[in-house]
Amino acid sequence: MGVSLNIMKRELEAMGNVTISSDGSLDFENARLYLGESSIAGDDILYVCSTSEDCESVRGYGRHAAFVDHHATKPDQTAVLSVTGGEGTLQVFNALLEIFYRFGMWERDMDAVLGRGGGLQELMDVSEKMLRNNVVVVDPALKLLAYTKGTPCDDPITMELIGHGYHTEENIRKFQLHKRFKPWAKEDGFIVNDTLSICKYVTVVKSFKTKTSFSLIVVMMCNKLSPCDYLYDTFDLFLSRVKRIAAREYPEDKPSGNAVDTFLHDLLLGREGNEAIIRERCKLVGIPPEARFCLFTIPVTEDMSPSRLLSDLVTMVAPAKVVLFDGCVTVLCFNCLSPQCALHCEVGSCPRGHKSISSRINELMEKMDLICGRSSKFTNLAKASIAYRQAREAARLGAKAKPGAHKLPISFNWNRIFSFDRAQIAFIADKMGDDLPLLNSTYASVVVRSIAKDDAERGTDNYQFLYEYLMCERRANIVAEKLHMHRNNVKYRIDRIEGAYGIDTSDPALRFALLFAYRFDDIEIMQNAQ
Known part of the structure; x- marks a missing residue:
């Protein structure tokens, strides 16, 4: 995208009488003085001419001309832009170059944000001076994602949104009462609301949609500049970059709904620490x-x-x-x-x-x-x-x-x-690394490994028996049922193990240490299996 005729008209108002005779959304990447055939280049360039004959020549090459004559009283019909009765050709040409420079730098800054994977707030920060009005971006759950921090707005709804970080339940009811959600979800272009029924100022809204719902909602409060073609075209330069972020963050195949996804992302990132905010958003996403x-x-x-x-x-x-x-x-x-x-x-x-x-x-x-x-x-x-x-x-x-x-x-x-x-x-x-021997070299660990070693040499199963006995909290009936043995044998077996290895399983601290040792022994088995 480039600079539209609507933008040029507004920016050149101080230079004379400005008229456009074409679609105002027609945009260009740069301006050049027309100096004959040798100056003709790309069709995205606006050629500045000082005579009607030059405008006709530019048109003959299939290009677009801007007519500038401080003596003229009416615009040239072959030029898409005319500046008459004001500044001279060079002054207007220099003004055009400055316009293209400022808007070109803005577009490069926005594209740089996108190129490094930046988010909406960063995009908003580099756009604030160009947007002029207060702008907010919310997700489908009406949580605030970005806003123009340096452009204050005294609209109560906007102030509450910025203060809370999300639209309150009362404001959501107002949107529902005035049927705001339906056009946001259905209409593709700008949605202008000048009823002032909810907000203090006229609003210009653009929503981005997926197959299942809308993904992002961008709202401009016209608290500084009223709606006009210049405003729409400038806003559209910003929105074209928001669209790319929406496509990145809200792909069409997201199955669980964009509002749910956004909420879950915030939870998993630890961004939703306020319990009141979490409760409000839970109502909107069915959690x-x-x-x-x-x-x-x-x-x-x-x-x-x-x-x-x-x-x-x-x-x-x-x-x-x-x-x-x-x-x-x-x-x-x-x-x-x-x-x-x-x-x-x-x-x-x-x-x-x-x-x-x-x-x-x-x-x-x-x-x-x-x-x-x-x-x-x-x-x-x-x-x-x-x-x-x-x-x-x-x-x-x-x-x-x-x-x-x-x-x-x-x-x-x-x-x-x-x-x-x-x-x-x-x-x-896993986190202890070289310090692991401090924990798996305790007395309980030595006992557990000794039992395992003796089992391997003698063909016994005391290692497994002691583990089950500890896990069943020394309840003989449960151990007997689990190991298919008589309950009297449980007492006999544990007495022999305690005597052989010098342990007392009635000591709760030792029982904990033994189970801890079993866990570490299993970890060694897991590591050896690799």
């Missing part, structure tokens, strides 16, 4: 503000497209939400109906039937040869960013474990889902 939440994260491999995985998961886990974020497909689950469900999905606890979300995701992971990390349960959505990191770490540790045995301590009943609740020790061990 309960309070529930038993859990995050599943599936890293996307380089050789696969996430589209199929996204579409499969959306229908599989509903009403849970799915989003593509930071190279992972992430599921925010709030389906759990069981108040006792603390560390994993239970059969019958999910509204989707007898199969839990974990069971269904695990089946899909097996089918697609992928792994999934799972966070710990949480009830406060502001903790979603921490849960996301937990799920990412669980998936990373699961990828390390995958070449070895499936039933490792960081999985539960599924061989493709790795839980952070069960991976905490592995996480600590």
